[in-house]
């Protein structure tokens with residue numbers, strides 16, 4: 158929000174549609190690997206569990222990193 | 237409403253009534269039999285004929301004497317057999333001294349004890365007797381024998397089979413060529429009699445027994461995963477005892493309805509061939525049945541009956557194509573007894589195979605010899621099969637479905653399966669701490 162000579166400007170940034178698709182796919186990807194990890198643990202398959210929990214964790218960290226970076230970039234722009 | 241319910245109450249239900257009244261209850265179409273709750277997953281197709289052909293000029297009834305158990309001396313030679321047994325005994329004692337997990341007293345006692353119910357029956361003996369045990373007949377109850385449509389009868393039999401412990405159940409018209417010609421020195425013959433019977437020379441199956449109810453019983457994956465140890469043998473022996481209970485229960489039930497029923501586990505004839513015909517699974521590289529739900533992790537048994545039943549059709553879930561590229565069972569076989577050929581063939585490996593049907597025939601004497609070498613049997617081919625899964629995660633269903641529909645992916649799935657560590661031998665020591673469910677199996681698996 159910017160204040161200028163008694164006016165308030167509200168800037169609404171519209172996220173492109175493809176970003177929403179990417180976010181959606183990202184969540185499906187995470188849920189999928191979480192499910193495989195939980196299932197593999199129940200199946201007593203240590204290697205399958207290790208791989209799936211690994212993919213899940215790396216994807217989650219990567220996703221968080223991109224999300225935070227994107228936010229910081231946007232904040233910088235709007236300052 | 238899911239797909240099953242849709243067929244059950246919607247189109248399927250309508251088809252059942254219209255179909256049966258128009259056709260006078262044809263017994264050859266399971267889609268008219270109202271058995272959809274016993275159906276396989278959606279990615280399994282029904283076929284008119286099993287995928288692997290039979291050469292009608294050659295295929296005939298087998299003399300069970302020719303299988304490895306029946307001709308051990310002939311296949312190994314007395315001297316070799318003796319040496320093999322002595323080596324096995326020495327090794328067994330050494331394993332006891334070393335207290336080797338999977339070969340300790342408790343492991344072997346568990347494997348032996350698993351047979352306990354199985355031991356109560358044999359060919360036309362005990363729990364597998366061909367005559368009624370104690371169940372009251374409709375006559376004794378003062379009512380008529382059971383009467384229902386083919387579909388209703390099939391549905392009822394399947395429900396009863398499940399209740400007695402069947403993991404999956406299918407019905408087929410009995411192909412007499414699957415019944416052994418001879419067993420334990422007795423001829424097995426079909427005659428126009430009312431009741432089955434046996435005497436010193438022959439065992440008589442009534443001509444009117446036209447149906448075979450084929451059933452599978454789950455084996456504990458957690459046990460077979462310890463192969464080759466006594467704990468994996470316990471998986472087999474428990475499977476046999478559960479088969480015994482299942483066939484004993486189902487035969488008495490059918491007799492209670494006023495019909496003839498003949499129970500069979502390993503005796504009487506092939507358990508695999510009627511299972512293929514009844515659509516329980518397909519014949520794999522192991523030269524054994526592989527099912528869509530449990531892979532090869534099942535023991536089989538069957539009941540012959542004259543109760544008229546709607547029959548099921550054979551199935552195709554892409555297994556033949558899968559086995560052509562996978563070969564993991566052949567690689568894991570410690571005695572090289574399984575075929576590495578790309579294609580199944582009519583060419584048998586030896587007199588222990590019954591010629592006339594296409595298969596990946598195995599070198600059976602090698603297999604049995606390894607049972608002695610290992611001192612406690614072997615199930616490696618079952619353990620490593622990529623179709624052996626507990627199905628606790630959706631990924632298995634996705635991959636099975638994809639493999640059934642897109643065979644081009646089979647090689648990729650096989651290598652991924654290995655990379656993910658499936659099929660590795662598990663610790664026999666840890667087995668005792670697993671806190672397993674009843675009988676060591678998840679009885680809800682594969683039930684939609």
Ligand code: B12
Pocket residue numbers: 286288290298300302303304305472479501502503505506507508509512519522523524525526532533534535536537573574588589590591593595597598600601603604613614615617618
């Ligand atoms: C004897 C026997 C053996 C012998 C070998 C067979 C032989 N040729 O001597 C030995 C002891 C080595 C053996 C080993 C095993 N066996 Co075994 N065996 C049997 C038994 C008792 C008789 C089979 C027989 O007579 N074969 C001789 C001729 C017929 O063999 P074949 O021509 O090669 O035909 C084979 C298949 O092609 C099929 N078959 C036969 N006729 C026809 C016809 C058609 C049209 C089709 C499609 C198929 C088919 O069945 C035969 C199985 O051996 C059966 C029980 C039964 N009644 O079926 C269990 C049975 C076949 N075995 C079974 C199993 C699981 C095993 C093992 C994995 C051991 C274990 N841990 O449990 C190993 C596997 C070895 C391998 N992959 O090769 C299961 C298979 C279950 C399944 N999922 O299919 C059965 C059905 C026992 C049971 N009650 O469940 N076995």
